[in-house]
Amino acid sequence: MVTLNDILIAQSRIKNVAHKTPILTSSTFNDLTGLNVFFKSENFQKIGAFKIRGAYNKISSLNEKERKVGIITHSSGNHAQGVALSCKILNTRAYVVMPSNSTQKKVEAVKSYCAEVIFCGETTDDREKATQELIDKYGYTFVHPYDDDFIIAGQGTVALEIFDELKDLDYIFIPVGGGGLISGCSIVTRSISPNTKVIGVETEDANDCYQSFKKKELVKLNSTNTIADGMRTLSVGRRNFEIIMKYVDDIVTVKDDDVIEMMKFFLERMKIVVEPTGAVASAALLKNVLSLKNKNVCAIISGGNVDLKILNQWIG
């Protein structure tokens, strides 16, 4: 299992690549919720999301031969951009398998970091099959988006920065997709600030981790359709689940409408653009799902990559 030391090493690897992102506050949000909330704002991270941390930590740890042959991943989201930019910085070829129905914007973003895009069918099986074929043929190294020790260690650096700035946190609320961010951050929290409770947050439609946590076994959904596209993974990873069961205090859920309300607050009151997945942890505070009072709470904003046209439809 990943240790605090692995995460400290990751921090030294990424320090000249990833930003140390700001922690924002809003007196209006505090008045609304009766809490003292700190927003760790990874929407201001390189590529617009925390994923650069894990991707760079992983790829910079590969040996020269692996990097010479090239890296492959399948993703239509922020992980693809994290891998693409990391490879660009490390002068390594990146191959990204994306569903043929990916939006033009997402494809362009990945290509802008010089990665090669390979289109495949629209299901998870299609993606995995296309990726495996390329690995078998060319020997590329696969970089998993969350179920990987180096990825977990890289994402955990978010929490190192949080506890570097904030003492006496009662709670830390973290969005859960595949589980990379929460597993890395919960290891740090348990080591550095053992009294801080770690809460994972999902949307109701993507509540696989919530179900897994309650049943104490890994649950896989058949499908999800939440607006929080970073949470459309059908289950968390095996490594991630093990860490979550060991270190996370609770998993809660919010509705997609709560997420929209939160994104609107971010835009109108805090003047920041947050993607749906990035607003999920904060939405749990806006709705105060745990009925907390007068607590010091950090919510992680995981990213800000959202198509403005789609955003308009939600908030219009």
Place this chain on the structure above:
Amino acid sequence: MVTLNDILIAQSRIKNVAHKTPILTSSTFNDLTGLNVFFKSENFQKIGAFKIRGAYNKISSLNEKERKVGIITHSSGNHAQGVALSCKILNTRAYVVMPSNSTQKKVEAVKSYCAEVIFCGETTDDREKATQELIDKYGYTFVHPYDDDFIIAGQGTVALEIFDELKDLDYIFIPVGGGGLISGCSIVTRSISPNTKVIGVETEDANDCYQSFKKKELVKLNSTNTIADGMRTLSVGRRNFEIIMKYVDDIVTVKDDDVIEMMKFFLERMKIVVEPTGAVASAALLKNVLSLKNKNVCAIISGGNVDLKILNQWIG
């Protein structure tokens, strides 16, 4: 004329009320422009714009009798919110004269700070007349949005923060509405960093200061219809013009379309919400109207208060 000392006193007055706002950078913007740009981000200021600085400096400097009788201003924009919040903090009655066609959002914002809204006709004459009648009747103290030494000194504190963080700036680009911000900031620049050139920026449709600067006499427009609503003042103030002629190096203009392009960049790439007026100075860098190369430049983002529905229409 306002001195650096007046601005230092203003800084000590406002220090527990106004935020010290962040200075943001974007490697993508630097790559696009060939410049090294720092964005002083007053969209993260209390009330969402720099106007709280001048308003609080002015109102906190009034004597007890004046504050007991009450404060009046006419504005449908950020100044109204600045006055309203300052009065709320100082436990003083605020009266804001607003045109009867003001949007519901703007009226609500002012009321949310406990100010009393008085509606009037839609022209500048209507506003001034309605305000004067109330002053004559009740003896309220009028707080001008820009043509006032205390307002100018308060707005100048933006530049104190800039030069506190940034050394060796070649240029500072500042939006020009009534001239409060640029006059305060140019005094600071000339005193603290005399080699930094001060450039004012307007939109073409609201180019009264550009014309005034070139003709060396105060020009008043008949009307303006720019999307930069903070620039719809028909001329800069007399005090402001005097300072601008003395300390500002040049005034340039951009098109409304450039402003929209800049707002879109802020949203998509930098994940921040900027109002049209707030994007004007940066738009002059995006379009590089002065053909600068390899320079250290600061652009002031004056505010982020924009109706999301209207924003959608522009960027959609």
